[in-house]
Amino acid sequence: MASYRIRQYRDQDYDAVRTLFARGILEHTPAGYRYVLRSARAKLELLVLFVAVRAAAGYWVLGLGAVALALAATWLLVRSFSTSYVHQALSTDLHDIPASYLRAPDSCFWVAEAEGAVVGMVAVAPPQDLAERGVALELKRMSVSKDYRGQGISKALCGEVLRFARARGYRAVVLSTSMVQVAAQRLYEGQGFRKVGTFSPSLLGSLLCFQVFHYRCDLPGRTAAPPH
Numbered sequence: 001m002a003s004y005r006i007r008q009y010r011d012q013d014y015d016a017v018r019t020l021f022a023r024g025i026l027e028h029t030p031a032g033y034r035y036v037l038r039s040a041r042a043k044l045e046l047l048v049l050f051v052a053v054r055a056a057a058g059y060w061v062l063g064l065g066a067v068a069l070a071l072a073a074t075w076l077l078v079r080s081f082s083t084s085y086v087h088q089a090l091s092t093d094l095h096d097i098p099a100s101y102l103r104a105p106d107s108c109f110w111v112a113e114a115e116g117a118v119v120g121m122v123a124v125a126p127p128q129d130l131a132e133r134g135v136a137l138e139l140k141r142m143s144v145s146k147d148y149r150g151q152g153i154s155k156a157l158c159g160e161v162l163r164f165a166r167a168r169g170y171r172a173v174v175l176s177t178s179m180v181q182v183a184a185q186r187l188y189e190g191q192g193f194r195k196v197g198t199f200s201p202s203l204l205g206s207l208l209c210f211q212v213f214h215y216r217c218d219l220p221g222r223t224a225a226p227p228h
Helices: 011-026 029-038 040-057 060-090 097-102 153-167 182-190 203-207
Strands: 005-008 108-114 117-125 136-144 172-178 194-199 212-218
Touching: 005 153, 011 060, 011 097, 011 108, 011 117, 011 136, 029 040, 029 060, 040 060, 097 108, 097 117, 108 153, 117 153, 136 153, 153 172, 153 182, 172 182, 182 194, 182 212
Parallel strands: 136 172
Antiparallel strands: 005 108, 108 117, 117 136, 172 212, 194 212
16 A cells, blocks of 8 residues: 655646546546436336337337437437536646635645555635535545545545634534445545435436435534635
C-alpha cells in the first residue's frame, strides 16, 4: 500500500486534476448503460420495438436489427450524457480552480498525492441550493485514481471536507452522486451521510432514467456561527 498525503491544490496540479476528474466520470459510462438497459421501461420499449418491426416487416431478423440499432443509439446517448457533464465541469469551476475554490469564501480544494503524483481530489464550496446557503457546505468533485482505491484516500478526503465545514460553524455538508456510483454511496453513508432526495439532472437524464442522489451529513458541535 502506497503512502499518501492530503494537501491543498497547487497550480502545477491543474492538468492532473482535470484528467483525474474526466477519467473518474467517464469510467462510469458502461455502468450507466447497463443501468438504463436493466430498467423496466427500457425492456418494455425494446420488446415493443421488436414486435412492431417484426409485425410490420414480417421478418424477425429485421426486428432484431431494429433492437440492435436502438441499443447502439442508447449507448451513444449515455456516452454523450457523460461527456457533456465532463465538458461542463472543465469549462466552469475546473477551468479556474483557484478562483472557484481557493479565493472564494468558505471554499477549498485538496488533492491526495502518492509517489509524486496526484491520485485523488475533492473540493468544498457553498451549495448551489440557496436554501442551504449559510447552513451547509457542499462536497464536490470527489475522485480517486482507480489504482489507488481501497487505501482510505476517499475517506481521508471526505474527512477534510467535514472538518473544514465544522471548523467554520456549518451545520451540515451536502453532496450529489449518481445512481451508478455505488462505491461512493457506500463511502458517504459510512461517513454519516444520509440520502435525502433523488432527481434527474436534465431532460436527457430523465429519458435515460438517470438519477442523481442528494446526500446530507449533519455536523455535531457547531463552534461558531457561519458567515452571512
